[in-house]
Amino acid sequence: MSSTETPTRTALVTGGSGGIGRAVAERLARDGMAVAVHYAGNEARAKEVVAAIEGADGEAIAVGGDVADPEQMAAAFDAVEAAFGGIDVVVNTAGIMILAPIAELDLDDLDRMHRTNIRGTVVVAQQAARRVRAGGAIIAFSTTVNRLSFPTYGAYVASKGAVESLVPVLAREMRGRDVTVNAVAPGPTATPLFLEGKSEEQVAGLAAAPPLERLGQPEDIAEAVAFLAGPARWVNGQTLFANGGLA
Numbered sequence: 001m002s003s004t005e006t007p008t009r010t011a012l013v014t015g016g017s018g019g020i021g022r023a024v025a026e027r028l029a030r031d032g033m034a035v036a037v038h039y040a041g042n043e044a045r046a047k048e049v050v051a052a053i054e055g056a057d058g059e060a061i062a063v064g065g066d067v068a069d070p071e072q073m074a075a076a077f078d079a080v081e082a083a084f085g086g087i088d089v090v091v092n093t094a095g096i097m098i099l100a101p102i103a104e105l106d107l108d109d110l111d112r113m114h115r116t117n118i119r120g121t122v123v124v125a126q127q128a129a130r131r132v133r134a135g136g137a138i139i140a141f142s143t144t145v146n147r148l149s150f151p152t153y154g155a156y157v158a159s160k161g162a163v164e165s166l167v168p169v170l171a172r173e174m175r176g177r178d179v180t181v182n183a184v185a186p187g188p189t190a191t192p193l194f195l196e197g198k199s200e201e202q203v204a205g206l207a208a209a210p211p212l213e214r215l216g217q218p219e220d221i222a223e224a225v226a227f228l229a230g231p232a233r234w235v236n237g238q239t240l241f242a243n244g245g246l247a
Helices: 019-030 043-055 070-085 108-129 153-174 198-208 218-229
Strands: 009-012 034-039 060-064 089-092 135-140 182-186 239-242
Touching: 009 019, 009 070, 019 089, 019 218, 034 043, 034 070, 034 135, 043 060, 060 070, 070 108, 070 135, 070 182, 089 108, 089 218, 108 135, 108 218, 135 153, 135 218, 153 182, 182 218
Parallel strands: 009 034, 009 089, 034 060, 089 135, 135 182, 182 239
Antiparallel strands: none
């Protein structure tokens, strides 16, 4: 690379082998970023995403690790820096959702969601805050259900409410670094995680609810991420609701 060329920007997408995560990884690659596709347990699926990006003339690697384990995530960030020379964008799509009425909630399930959705967000945010280069972006994931208060979602929205609360604090802690910190809050999105366990009638009802009268697609959410990762330099400390006007 000559001294006049702009260095390639690099993104790390946690949960990058999943529905929304994959769409985000492929969208950022189309924007010209080198992408690290993170996985927790399914290396083969992450490598499929890498192959798809490379097949479209992009750069990508797969990195593994438990988002809630600081040593594993430090190693993942190390691998990205070793491969690409630095990190400019971190998108933390990794999360789990377990639904139950609050009165019947298994507290072990609460602990699992807390570990991945809250502790995992903090662990990834710590590494990102230490490493993301000037002009970069840190993007967390929340949920539109925080505004809708659907029954059975109590423990899940509690974990995502914590994420939303962390975002503006970290944005202020990054003062002077020229790094934005935001969250994306998807509405109902047609992914296996969303569709699992729902009847056709339930899915149809949720699809009809937004003014745009359809479910979101993973690519819709990826567009919101690309906006925050690229041109949206004056959006900071915010949660962007990508839900077709549902709430």
